[in-house]
Amino acid sequence: AQSVTQLDSQVPVFEEAPVELRCNYSSSVSVYLFWYVQYPNQGLQLLLKYLSGSTLVKGINGFEAEFNKSQTSFHLRKPSVHISDTAEYFCAVSNTNAGKSTFGDGTTLTVKP
Amino acid sequence: ETGVTQSPTHLIKTRGQQVTLRCSSQSGHNTVSWYQQALGQGPQFIFQYYREEENGRGNFPPRFSGLQFPNYSSELNVNALELDDSALYLCASSATGMNTEAFFGQGTRLTVV
Numbered sequence: 001a002q003s004v005t006q007l008d009s010q011v012p013v014f015e016e017a018p019v020e021l022r023c024n025y026s027s028s029v030s031v032y033l034f035w036y037v038q039y040p041n042q043g044l045q046l047l048l049k050y051l052s053g054s055t056l057v058k059g060i061n062g063f064e065a066e067f068n069k070s071q072t073s074f075h076l077r078k079p080s081v082h083i084s085d086t087a088e089y090f091c092a093v094s095n096t097n098a099g100k101s102t103f104g105d106g107t108t109l110t111v112k113p
Numbered sequence: 114e115t116g117v118t119q120s121p122t123h124l125i126k127t128r129g130q131q132v133t134l135r136c137s138s139q140s141g142h143n144t145v146s147w148y149q150q151a152l153g154q155g156p157q158f159i160f161q162y163y164r165e166e167e168n169g170r171g172n173f174p175p176r177f178s179g180l181q182f183p184n185y186s187s188e189l190n191v192n193a194l195e196l197d198d199s200a201l202y203l204c205a206s207s208a209t210g211m212n213t214e215a216f217f218g219q220g221t222r223l224t225v226v
Contacts, residue, residue, distance in 0.1 A: 098207055
C-alpha cells in the first residue's frame with residue numbers, strides 16, 4: 001500500500017517570494033511521483049513528474065521538485081511566485097501507472113500582493 | 114487533438130437514486146481512470162478501465178460500477194446514492210506506452226440531497 005502526506009494544508013506567501021510545498025510518501029516498491037495543480041472548479045493539471053534518473057525535476061510555470069529517496073520526500077519549489085500561482089496543489093504517487101495514483105490531501109497556496 | 118471531456122458538469126440527485134457520469138478520453142488514449150474528490154480532500158482512485166476491461170479498483174463498494182466502450186469513452190454508474198457520494202468526480206485518460214502521464218477532465222460536480 002502507498003500513502004502520501006502533504007505536510008502543510010495551507011501556505012500563504014507574498015508575491016515574488018520563494019515557496020516550498022512539502023510532500024512525503026510511503027511505498028514498499030519503486031514509485032513514480034507527481035505534482036498537480038488544481039484551480040477552482042477545474043480538473044488537475046500536471047506540473048511535473050519523477051520517473052527515474054535525475055532527482056531534480058523541472059516542470060511548467062517555473063516549478064521544480066527534488067526526489068529524496070532516503071527521506072521519501074518530493075518537495076515542490078518555486079523561486080518567485082505570482083498571484084496567478086494561487087491554487088490547490090496535490091502530490092501523488094503510483095507504482096504502476098499514472099492513472100492509478102494515490103493523492104495527498106492537497107496544499108492551498110495563497111499568494112498575496 | 115481534443116482533451117478529456119466530462120458530462121454533465123453539474124448534477125443534483127436525491128438520496129437513493131442512480132446516476133451515470135460520462136467521460137470522453139483524449140484522442141489516442143485507451144485507458145480511463147475515475148476518481149472521487151470530496152470537498153477539501155485529494156482525489157481517491159475508484160477504478161481504471163483498459164481496452165473495455167476493469168484494470169484495478171480502489172476501496173469503493175460495488176454500487177460504484179463502470180463501463181468502457183470500443184471508442185474508449187467511459188461511464189461511471191453509482192447506484193443507491195448516499196449523501197456522502199456528493200463530490201467532484203474526475204476522469205483521467207492515458208495511453209499504453211505513455212502510462213506515466215494521465216490527463217484529467219474538468220470533472221462532474223455531483224450533489225446528493
